[in-house]
Amino acid sequence: MSKAFHGFDLSSFWRNSQYAAENYVDRSPTPEMVKAVERQLGFKLPAAYVELAKIQNGGVPRNTSYRTDQPTSWSEDHVAITGIYSIGGNKLYSLCGETFNSRFWEQEWGYPAIGVYFAGCPSAGHDMVALDYRQCGPDGEPQVIHVDQEDDYRITRLAGSFEEFIRGLEPDEAFGSQTLSGVERAIRENDLDYLRQRIAAGCNLEETDEYDRTMIENAAIQNQPEVIELLASAGASLRNALSIAERNLKYFPEHEASVSLLRKLAENRNS
Template sequence: MGAIEGEFWSADTHGVQAPLTDEAVREAERVLGVVLPAVLIELLRVQNGGGVVSGRSAYPTNTPASWAPDHVPFEGLMGIGSTGDALTILHTPYLVREWGLPERVVLLTGDGHWWIALDYRVCGPAGEPSVVWLDAEMDEDLTLAPSFQSFVEALAPAAAFGESG
């Protein structure tokens, strides 16, 4: 793969959407009102959502988060589409309203109580979004990485951290 080295997707097919097309990307960007990062589109062209390999199942944090003092989980990445009953990036507008999350974010993964999202609040809809941890119950908003690429490059095995969640 170009920008991301090594394996990313696991054999877990839950949440996998139909293969990503240029039309689907354009429609998603229209619905979400943002330009999605090229690295995200690159990953979703390989596999449109699903589980990630165990070697990339957590993001190390320097600041304690509600999940754990040293990391947050990243076991899957939502795709773009409407196949099956899995949540996708296209559900972001509804989920932001439902969970009282900040506007101008695009949700990448989460369980309702917490989310990892692209944050367009500072960069604007065409800028390079940072990646944030949002905990809806704890009202926590923690910047994880300055870009999606730097986020993916820093992912680590959850097993490298102690008990959590």
């Protein structure tokens, strides 16, 4: 049993998949690897992070939601993560990798330089989870925070430590979809039947959310090409959907499907 996680069952913490194995999971870190990563980051990693990596170094947890006491761009009462970065630099999602390393989010996306970005979110870069060293210093025990790029990089405190954050992760089902509007849920879950019903009922396809994004632009952010095609066929304006998808494609190869579709739709409308 891991000393840092006394009484907490880590045997089923990770969800096994080929995607996680290819993009997240690295070999167990040696003390030399940990020190090298810490030197490159400029911060000492929490002991619990290292202990978790000894069981599996990076990956996608079974439980990916964390409860909050205030709303974020993701939900009224929780945030979600897509995975936890491995300690090292070999994987696409690793703390010191060639592309999506911790510093990448500061240098390319303008996130504040306050610590270590260790977990991505389903928004494809528009919010992140980080270790915050502002109060404790580079050798202290950092808090875990959520940084919302969509809301001028607003910071929401999640947990007092990395271990507390890991212990507090809950399954998506614990929240259901009651915190989302029907359309938001349908876009995220690719619920085409619900969207068809809303379209048939005459919903406003050009209505924007608090971030001035239409449904089709949100579908581009969520990389939901089937939703994009449905909304476009119903007459929705493409507006900035293509530019949003193209920006995400620079960092997330899986967004190629949305970019290809939106380019085709734009060409057809311009012809």
